[in-house]
Amino acid sequence: MPFTRSALAAVLTLASATRTSAFSSVGILRQRGCAAMPVLSAASISSTTALHANVKKLSEPAKYLLPNVDVFIFDCDGVIWRGDSVIEGIPETLAKLRSLGKKMFFVTNNSTKSRKGYKQKFDSLGLDVPAEEIFSSSFAAAAYFEQTKFKDTGKKVYVVGEVGIQEELDMIGVPHFGGPQDAGKQPDMGPGCAVSHDPDVGAVVVGFDRHINYYKIQYAQLCINENPGCEFIATNLDAVTHLTDAQEWAGNGSMVGAIKGCTGKEPTVVGKPGPLMIDYLCDKLNLDRDRICMVGDRLDTDILFGNDNGLKSLLVLSGVTSEEKLLSEKNTITPDFYADSIVDFFMDENAKVGSVV
Ligand SMILES: [Mg+2]
Numbered sequence: 581m582p583f584t585r586s587a588l589a590a591v592l593t594l595a596s597a598t599r600t601s602a603f604s605s606v607g608i609l610r611q612r613g614c615a616a617m618p619v620l621s622a623a624s625i626s627s628t629t630a631l632h633a634n635v636k637k638l639s640e641p642a643k644y645l646l647p648n649v650d651v652f653i654f655d656c657d658g659v660i661w662r663g664d665s666v667i668e669g670i671p672e673t674l675a676k677l678r679s680l681g682k683k684m685f686f687v688t689n690n691s692t693k694s695r696k697g698y699k700q701k702f703d704s705l706g707l708d709v710p711a712e713e714i715f716s717s718s719f720a721a722a723a724y725f726e727q728t729k730f731k732d733t734g735k736k737v738y739v740v741g742e743v744g745i746q747e748e749l750d751m752i753g754v755p756h757f758g759g760p761q762d763a764g765k766q767p768d769m770g771p772g773c774a775v776s777h778d779p780d781v782g783a784v785v786v787g788f789d790r791h792i793n794y795y796k797i798q799y800a801q802l803c804i805n806e807n808p809g810c811e812f813i814a815t816n817l818d819a820v821t822h823l824t825d826a827q828e829w830a831g832n833g834s835m836v837g838a839i840k841g842c843t844g845k846e847p848t849v850v851g852k853p854g855p856l857m858i859d860y861l862c863d864k865l866n867l868d869r870d871r872i873c874m875v876g877d878r879l880d881t882d883i884l885f886g887n888d889n890g891l892k893s894l895l896v897l898s899g900v901t902s903e904e905k906l907l908s909e910k911n912t913i914t915p916d917f918y919a920d921s922i923v924d925f926f927m928d929e930n931a932k933v934g935s936v937v
Pocket residue numbers: 655656657658659876877878899
């Protein structure tokens with residue numbers, strides 16, 4: 581369900597009232613689908629032996645990328661950090677972008693932390709990023725409930741997920757339960773036993789949950805299948821994630837898949853690639869989508885998010901997507917261009933001082 585303008589205004593009001601916000605005006609600008617074409621001329625990009633002839637590797641960014649982009653939206657995991665390690669050269673790159681007057685926002689599908697929690701993570705990695713520049717899917721879930729005036733229904737939310745969703749729901753005063761409090765619970769499955777559920781649950785939110793168990797799945801199933809009108813909300817559908825930098829780990833797609841499997845229902849997705857977060861930003865800042873570049877490491881969320889919402893898109897190879905996968909004939913999602921990392925935004929400058937790019 582897309583955000584409506586009135587709902588966005590309501591969320592803005594909420595943000596102003598309940599938390600620090602960098603935004604103070606509401607502007608409306610929709611140019612969906614108008615800016616998905618590559619912005620770099622043929623002369624500015626180096627052809628590859630790509631199976632996808634239209635996918636170009638970035639070169640000469642100072643001439644062709646930076647002058648054409650006012651706002652960078654960065655995915656976090658695989659772009660800014662991997663697991664708990666900041667990617668080499670990122671602090672300096674962000675500082676250079678700020679010195680050029682570029683706006684930047686950090687949008688993550690990871691719902692395990694609230695915006696406050698992500699601010700602490702940025703701080704711990706030595707990255708000076710204001711909380712107002714951070715958008716997580718846990719925040720998006722809360723924004724969705726504001727849009728739909730869920731609080732007015734008097735219903736509760738059952739959470740399959742972690743503390744980030746709970747903290748964001750607390751910020752907007754929506755009652756909830758489940759989450760970490762149901763970790764370790766096991767239903768009694770002896771003869772005649774049943775799990776009793778609250779008939780006043782009006783929505784189930786499913787986010788990444790390192791402590792998902794059969795009790796939570798059963799409870800969510802009962803709410804969605806038996807409570808009339810109970811909504812099924814997914815923060816995101818990411819297949820894999822980076823819990824550590826040693827391997828890929830099953831992402832929230834696996835948690836959502838479990839609930840889909842026992843309900844036959846499709847969720848409302850509030851994180852990427854859904855339009856909620858970009859609509860929120862554009863409406864508040866009156867941004868020209870043609871001058872926004874979405875930067876991410878994942879094709880089916882980040883790049884799809886950029887392409888579907890009229891933004892420029894750039895894939896970095898510092899995360900989950902390899903160049904081989906990007907250029908495979910099986911891949912149907914293509915960015916406008918790609919780079920090894922956002923450090924390459926200053927490749928000319930780096931080359932002058934002898935850095936490897
Ligand atoms: Mg990522």
